[in-house]
Amino acid sequence: MIITFYTAAAVAVIATFLVVTRVNAVHALLYLVVSLMAVAVVFLTLGAPFAAALEVIVYAGAIMVLFVFVVMILSMGPRAVRQEERWLTPRAWIGPSILLLVLVVELLYVLVQGASVGHAGRLVGPEDVGRRLLGPYLLAVELASMLLLAGLVGAYHLAYHLGRRTTTKTAGGTT
Amino acid sequence: MSPQVPMEHGMVLAALLFVIGFAGVIIRRDTIFILLSLEVMLNAAGLAFVVAGSRWAQPDGQVMFIFILAVAAAEVSIGLALVLWLYHWHRTVDIDRANSLRG
Numbered sequence: 466m467i468i469t470f471y472t473a474a475a476v477a478v479i480a481t482f483l484v485v486t487r488v489n490a491v492h493a494l495l496y497l498v499v500s501l502m503a504v505a506v507v508f509l510t511l512g513a514p515f516a517a518a519l520e521v522i523v524y525a526g527a528i529m530v531l532f533v534f535v536v537m538i539l540s541m542g543p544r545a546v547r548q549e550e551r552w553l554t555p556r557a558w559i560g561p562s563i564l565l566l567v568l569v570v571e572l573l574y575v576l577v578q579g580a581s582v583g584h585a586g587r588l589v590g591p592e593d594v595g596r597r598l599l600g601p602y603l604l605a606v607e608l609a610s611m612l613l614l615a616g617l618v619g620a621y622h623l624a625y626h627l628g629r630r631t632t633t634k635t636a637g638g639t640t
Numbered sequence: 641m642s643p644q645v646p647m648e649h650g651m652v653l654a655a656l657l658f659v660i661g662f663a664g665v666i667i668r669r670d671t672i673f674i675l676l677s678l679e680v681m682l683n684a685a686g687l688a689f690v691v692a693g694s695r696w697a698q699p700d701g702q703v704m705f706i707f708i709l710a711v712a713a714a715e716v717s718i719g720l721a722l723v724l725w726l727y728h729w730h731r732t733v734d735i736d737r738a739n740s741l742r743g
Contacts, residue, residue, distance in 0.1 A: 485664030511694035616714030623721035
């Protein structure tokens with residue numbers, strides 16, 4: 466389990482370094498997904514399976530998808546559609562695939578070995594986290610939901626006005 | 641008990657990821673890459689919390705990680721909407737173009 470931690474840590478650092486050094490947005494996104502998966506494996510080796518699941522589901526599964534959508538939107542128009550074909554070449558998959566292969570091997574190893582325990586020797590699973598969330602941290606949960614509501618309203622507001630602008634642009638609409 | 645990974649090594653990993661993300665925020669000019677690097681930094685902070693929570697076998701670390709996740713999600717949605725607005729105004733996502741206030 467110790468080797469798993471260091472291998473996943475190395476994959477995370479390499480992938481993150483490649484995220485900030487890529488010129489191509491799609492490449493950077495792929496490497497960031499790899500980095501998030503690596504951090505999820507690190508969570509598994511630390512005895513935090515709930516955090517690992519959340520990392521994959523929310524971070525890699527929702528937030529990264531938002532980025533992919535925006536990159537897809539912005540690649541149309543002046544950034545020609547030809548660039549789209551240049552981005553999604555099969556060669557773009559080689560690097561992330563190698564790193565992900567390492568992670569897959571590690572994940573299978575962790576699954577076979579059984580969950581790891583953290584430094585203090587106890588696995589902290591979803592039930593413990595849930596009890597804590599709905600107990601001492603209840604106020605913070607409510608505040609987080611308010612924050613998400615604010616984000617929702619803000620994003621909707623921005624998108625609504627952007628939509629209205631782009632459809633009235635030809636009519637010369639002003640603010 | 642089998643030997644465990646020391647907490648310091650987990651913190652070193654979090655620090656490395658944070659610094660790499662920070663370098664990305666400072667150096668890149670494309671707004672999408674800046675947001676991406678911000679996500680890297682937030683993820684590194686969450687990793688630090690989970691490492692600390694695992695050290696003491698307490699769920700508080702993962703609870704903080706959940707809140708950081710919620711903050712990152714809200715920030716990303718607003719940030720990407722603003723990127724789309726920036727693109728609408730300036731036809732580019734070069735953040736150096738957004739260098740003047742209106743009026």
